[in-house]
Amino acid sequence: MKAAGRAFLPAVGLFLFYAGVSLYDPWPNVPPLVHGVLFAVLVGVVVGRAVFALRVLRTGETVPPVRWGRYGLLLPFLAIGLYLAAGDLERRMVVGFMPSILFPPPHMDIDARIEPPDYTREPGVRLAISPAGETVRVPEGARIIVRARSTRWPPVLGWDGADEPLRERADGLFEIAGEIRANSNLVLAFGDHVLARWQIEVVPDEPPQVALTAPVEVTPRLSVKLPLEARDDYGVSYLALRLRPADDAEATPMLVDLSAYGTRHLDEVQYLDLTAHPLAGTEVVGELVAVDAKGQDSVSPAFPVSLPKRRFTNVTALAIQSARQALMRPDPEVDMASRRLAALTESDTFPADTTVHLGLRLAFLRLRNDPDPATVEEMTSLLWDLALRAEDGTLSLSEIALHDALGATMALIKAGAQPPEVEAALRNLAFAFEEFGRARSSRLYVNPAVRIAADEELRESLDWAALRRFFGRLTLLAQEGAMGAVLGELADLQEGLETRPDLVLSATAYRRYLVASYARRMLDELTREQRILMSRALVPAIRPEGQAADKGPRASRLAGNQRALRDALVTVIEHLDRAGLPHLEAFYRARQAMDDAVRSLEQGDGEGNAASAQVQVLTALDMASKVLDSVPSPLMVDEQGRVKDPLGRPLPPVNDRSGLPLPDSVFGPLP
Template sequence: MAEQSQADHARAGLIARLGRTRTVVRGAMLVERLWPLALPLVVVASLFLSLAWFGVFRLLPDWGRLALLALFGICGLAAVWPLRLFRAPSAGEIDRRIERANQLEHAPVSAQSDRLAGAEDAFSAALWREHQKRMAERLGHLHGDLPQTSVPRRDPWGLRALAALLFVTALAYSTGPYGGRIADAFQPPAATPAAPARIDAWVTPPAYTGRAPIFLTADANRERQAFTVPQNSIMAVRVSGGSGEETLSFIDAGGGAHAIAPEGPAQAAGAALSFSQMLSGAGTVSLSDGGLEMARWQFSVVPDTPPRIRFAGEPGRAVNGALELAYEIEDDYGAVKAEGHLALATPAREARPLFEAPELPLSLPRRGSQDGAARTARDLTRHPWAGETVTLTLSATDAAGQTGESETKTFLLPQRPFTNPLARALIEQRRMLALDAGRQRRVQALMDALLLWPEETFDEPSHFLLISAVRSRLGTAGDDEALRGVVEDLWEIALIIEDGDLTAAERRLRQAQEALRQALENGASDEEIERLMDELRAAMQDYLREFAERALRNRDFAESQGGEPMRRSDLERMLDEIEDLAKSGARDQARDLLSQLETMMNNLQAMRPQPGQGGGQQSEMRQQMDRLGEIMRRQQELMNETFRLDQFRRGQPGQEGRQPGQQGEEGQGQGGMSPGELAEALRGLQQGQGGLRDDLQALMEALEGLGIRPGEGFGEAGEAMGEAEQSLGQGRGERAVGEQGRALEALRRGAQDMMNQMQQAMRGQQGPGQEGGRQDQAGRDPLGRPRATTGPDFGDTVDVPDEIDRQRAREILDAIRRRLGDALSPDLERRYLERLLDIQ
């Protein structure tokens, strides 16, 4: 039984190997019989595809395309006809192929599947099995053979390889921009336009960037494919004279593509087709027509970052009590708005305030400023929050709507100082009521206390009547609107008690200044600027007139001005400069000059005398400064006279037109001098130089008495004066002139040091009520010029454009307006010129 099972297993393995060999041989015979019959059809098909991919059908006229297509059809039918001769191999043919491939005799493969013919007995069956067994032993290593077609005999030159090579080349060519399509053989070719399509493409950056448009199809950019543009730029493509089927697509950096729809309804062939796309990110724009790419542009986008704003210093107090802010704003293309957000640092719980936080618009830096520095002064002393601890956060917004914020500062909001006790009491009650309407009864009780003894409290009967009237309004106020009216009345009454009628003129001046500033920032017309300038001039005249009247009534106030008086001609000149700059388009410089004018007027207001402010020591300091100026003047005259005498001694008169015998400034004759007279003149100069040195020594001692330490410049000047005196005694005029010049320069340095010490001394005399008052402007008049006690003005404190700059600005504006009025200017150029006129 074991032997029988083993024999059956071996036979099963033999049958499996034989089956696999038959399958391989069957495939080889199928290829061998089918390939020679199918090869003509394959060659015809490859030639058809090759011609289609090479674009032959697209180039042929319609009748040529149809003729070639019919020829390929006939060839295809002829190539299909031989396929009718195909016959699949039978099982016997497969077995004989195996036996022939393995060189087997006596048909051992067929014997495995054959059966005995006729009646079968036990002996014949055993004999047949023994025969199959012996034949099976010869089938241990069966194998098939490769197909053997008759193609090489039919094509001994290998021409069929040309068709394969042509097919591969055409396949590669079809992937390019000029490759054809299979569909070209079955559709008529597109009508060729009479002229090539015109492509105009450009990118328009956002107007707030100030960048000029980029013309992508200009001659200078035709070879470029990569461009860098600002974020949110608009790309526009216009195709004229095309097929009307052009498509524009945008491929982003991640590879995603989306089509850009044309503007307007569908256009016929030859009509203009327009596309537009906002470039918010990097990508590639491709223009195609029927699968054929016509143009491609790659864009890198510069992102528009949010603005950055920060404090450049701590919030300060101006001389008139206004809030002064110094800050810096940075943005890619400049911020368009900036403002401050105020809030109470410690708001009272359950309080019902009558007023919201004050608005605080900020001035923007000048366009093109390198550091982005800007300053803003806003008078918030009228607001009820003045004198309270507040928090301030600055914010800036750019043209794209992005906002940046600064850090938060906590400080005391500047308030107007009131010297009159009654005015201070009213302001305190006003603040109490404004911050909490629930304290109405308490404020009413405090006002009753003020009115209790009018003969002891009020100097003017009108003040008593005013406070009585507002007390009555407070008692009958039933809503917040009435209470806000009481708060406003308390402020007006306090101003009347403190300053009298000057407040009306001051308010009118501030309103005129603010209206002009808003007009400059908003780009008002020239007519509006002229009208506001007239209002500012009238308001300033009223303010200066009342200020002068106050100075005449108050002698101490007039003496406190000191130095060079303010001239109305200076103010008129500044007003004219502001108007000229505004009309010529230099609005930024006009705003700067207006800010300087406001500073001058604030300084003028700050010159009001304060209680306890003495002027004795300041008068002594001024006298010493005058003495120093006299010493410097005399030293200059001595140096000039020494130079003239030295030139005469050398035979080179130093001044044309002088007649013999003419007297100089020191009474020394120079024309027709004898050697003796020249020597006498030099001795006189020597004596004058020695006296000048003694005067300098006396000045230094007087300064020490005032607590001012003379600087090194005065010591060096004394030494130079001594050297000059000695040189004059020796008749060495040239060296004397050099020493006198050194002395004069040393005197200037000493005067500067003396001025600085005086300013510190004067600032130290100011009381607590004057913090932030005249410290920043010590030693300067309202025009910002140094006073007589602080030395000469070198003219570098006010930056006003030259006349040639303003004239050039007017010429540029006139040229732009003339070009804009030209009816033949293209629309794109007109829009660009209009944007130029809008830039302020």
């Protein structure tokens, strides 16, 4: 028996040596054929030695003694291998004793995906599990997560020249995750079985870009108009206007926040009310600053800007503004501002506005008792609001609130808000319109300095019915998810409000202009048809000399056509009269001449009295067209020359508002 054991011992030693080699996990880097041959040699030696041991046991054949020294070397070799294998012992043994050329890999469910950084807002990418491999482009800073389930032995991920086994996270679940910082060739393998291969290309995050698309302008409302364009790979997270005095290059720049919305491409016009800015009324140098979510920034080329300044006329407002300017100096003169506020509130000539009086007392007490920088900044803002209220009551403040509500609604839509949020914002905007309308009406009727009793257009400052229809239509569009259409209408409205300094949306002027505009087109059609009819009527009928005038079917048709033209003109006159347009005498003359032409044509006198009357019709229609051309337009014209209504909307189709039909022809083809 001892002899048989000595005969089989070399096989045991070779087995232990092979197992020790497997502990060092070399097989993923060994060609599968070599691995298979070595394993076959091991099996052959073990089987051969087992047969030899059985023969020795049966025959008693003599076996040389064992040289234990060489086997003693296996002990440190195995000890080091066990230490290196640690928790990966079982997998390494399985890989070593299951060559891929002879055995398939164990079954496992593999899931791999790429998770881009949160700031990119990019969706995750599920990777294909295929030995053929695929190429994937990922954002810089993306993470890869590989999971294997339903297996006892996890695969290994080859990454940047190192093999990392998946770590066990739960029973039967193995996972590995990491950030991809550079282009990588990732290989997921079990032993020398390649399960999946991915070529990862990292796309660098470029810094944002920002620039003006047109020169900066100041609108009639004293807003700074900024046409700008900004773009970034994954969205502009912050946008600002940086200002410094034009005559002081060393001055500390001041930032004015702009709307960025986090969009990848921003190409729009933004309006800024900078009349309350410390640099208002001065020449400044401006720069646009864009920052992305990674913290990379970009600055546009510098451009000059003349900041507008609000001119106050009210004595109290001027005094408040003087105190405010003392607080806005580089070293705020709090004592001077406090004294001016105290003198202002104790003056006998102070107007009886409780809100302004209490606000000034609050500012005085705060500056006297706690003059820290935060208080100075807060009171500077409060004094601006009080100066506006002293100047024109709540008119300017309600106007500012209106524009703020409009800007907030547009920003909400651009940020991807849901329909309920947009509907709530539209309700707030409608309320801001109503508040502005009330403030304007109060200003027009109460203040004798601005009341113009004879000007009906100015007193009718807002068409409430039109506004309700406008916001009702926007609400329906928002409910249907047509946010692009809502945003477009609000942008037109914003442009209209900024470019019309009086902000008068007169329903009467609007109706008059629309009716006059469509009536003008109608007159062009009537004039064309009248010229055609006159040429037909002047063609003499062929009849023997001395024969009476033709009163037959042809004359009847000509008279019918003239009557149709007259009826169309009567319709135009009725609409113009209802719209309240004055100076319609030319229209009445044209109608009278048409009546004369109808009578003459009915009598068959096409060449005589009828022709004379038709000439008078054309003359009167030409004068009537000039009357319509003189009607003032309350509409706006955009940069492309498109005419829009006072709310900034494109004009409706012809038949939607005027009530005037405008067919291709007043009547059918002439005979």
